[in-house]
Amino acid sequence: MSTAEISAADPAFRRRASARGSGLEPLFRGACFAAATTLLTALGGVLVALFIGGWPAIAKFGFGFLTNVTWDPVQDVYGAAGPIVGTLITSALALLFALPVAGGVAFFLVELCPPLLRRPIGTAVELLAGIPSIVYGMWGLFVFAPVFAKWVEIPAMGAAPAGTFWASLVQGIPNGSGILAASIILAIMILPFMAATLRELLQTVPAQVRESAYGLGATTGEVVMKVTLPYVRRGAIGAVMLGLGRALGETMAVTFVIGNSHDFPKGLFDAGSTIASTIANEFNEASGLQASALIALGLVLFLITFTVLALARLLLRNQARV
């Protein structure tokens, strides 16, 4: 058979060349592209919707919205400083409590744990990271708060010498809810997540690196602190910031135990509020300027968490995907 017999003009060739359904390729590709764009639009849409919804409040209060401490639905005056500071303080404290513990758990699992227990404990930590935050919140309200009031708040307030820094630090009503209680619940909530992420990162360190350090006579502590942790430091910072992002935006674990007061918190035991808890508590009863102020609060939260999460992702890039 000569090649001249099969030419592109031959109908038989054309039937063979274009397989069934190849015309649908652009359609499928378009659908995939549209889905990816939807995702992008969603994030952009959140920003735009929050900006439009919050605009009346932003226009009325301007920059003062961020610095004013008065949140007064009766006078229709709204300042977000209380919730913003509450958000930042509770998240920072939660991170402060959770970080050493999460690090300890991760180091334990990677370096010290007997092999028999490694899998069960590792799995347990990962499973706990998936427990809904409302469970942590409920536990905080019903179980933790009474114990915390009785054994920590009341003794601490009694022990603090009046007029000193300590006395002002432990100001508040010792009923078990407040800034510190919320921070502790938040810390417990982000703990499994951070521990699981750190563990996953530490496991990416090549065995040769660890083993050579041990071979040089390094102790376990030195291997972790001077070899494996520096090896994954960028990712570790990213993981910590992911935890921070969670703490900043967490609603349910906080709302139950923070006490929900818009005033600027005076001490660690004082009731406060976070942006998320304020929105959760008030949005359904709000209308007009108050609703707008709440959405503007949401915008502030969006900008804070977006910055933190974006930084975290930039640092985690090329590291273990978590």
Added chain:
Amino acid sequence: MALSAARIGRRRAANAVFVGFCFVVTALALAALALILWSLVAQGVGGLNLKVFTMATPAAGTPGGLINAIVGSVMMCLLAMVIALTIGVLAGTWLAEYAGESRYGSMVRFLNDVLLSAPSILVGLFVYEILVAPFHGFSGFAGSVALALLAVPVITRTTEDVLKLQPTSLRESAVALGTPFWRVIRTVLWRAASSGIVTGALLAFARISGETAPLLFTALNNQFFSWNMAKPMANLPVVIFQFALTPYPDLNKLAWAGALIIAVSVLGVTIIARIVSRDSKPS
């Protein structure tokens, strides 16, 4: 050598402190988490009975259960998963197969990662702005959309990851047979990656089934049993939230029972997801 002996002693002591610290904090963390699970089970089992699964949510002091909330939660989560799977699998496929290293692709990938841990309450506010306020009413649909928005990034991410794990030779051999690329994806790649995609879907389902914040302003709540997704709809997380904050012990008890139901289902789904992904790994 005397100097080095002292030094070794110091290093050993420092190491002992480090090791001790790790043991203590691990014990503390596990104890705290065990305590939470224990009180959840102890309080939740006390509230569980047949009425929980047969009667609608009560007013304080009257008998009742959670059936309307359970049905509402299941319906909203299922609809959310249908939406999220459609968008998430397609978007993940685009990222893995079509986007390559293009700038737009990296941007979508990056923002998807950010959305993955975005505060869920903001998603609730967003859906309120686009679906609840313009149509003057809370609805089960709005709740589903909010939940879907939380599930999509998880599914997109896992779909992309598992598709990228498929060997290039698989694509090449299918293409060499003359198959259009979209059919390669549909009949070869998706099938090869199916257990990974299922795992992602299960994890996303586990995540959204416990979400409370996005439902507060979208599905709201409903005291009565309802199949109507165009109206406010009861759901477990919001019922738990509201009942836990009431001063009535019987409602608190129902809240604990609901929390136990949610926690057990989330754990169950997560464990199934782990089993699915373990079976799929080449041994």
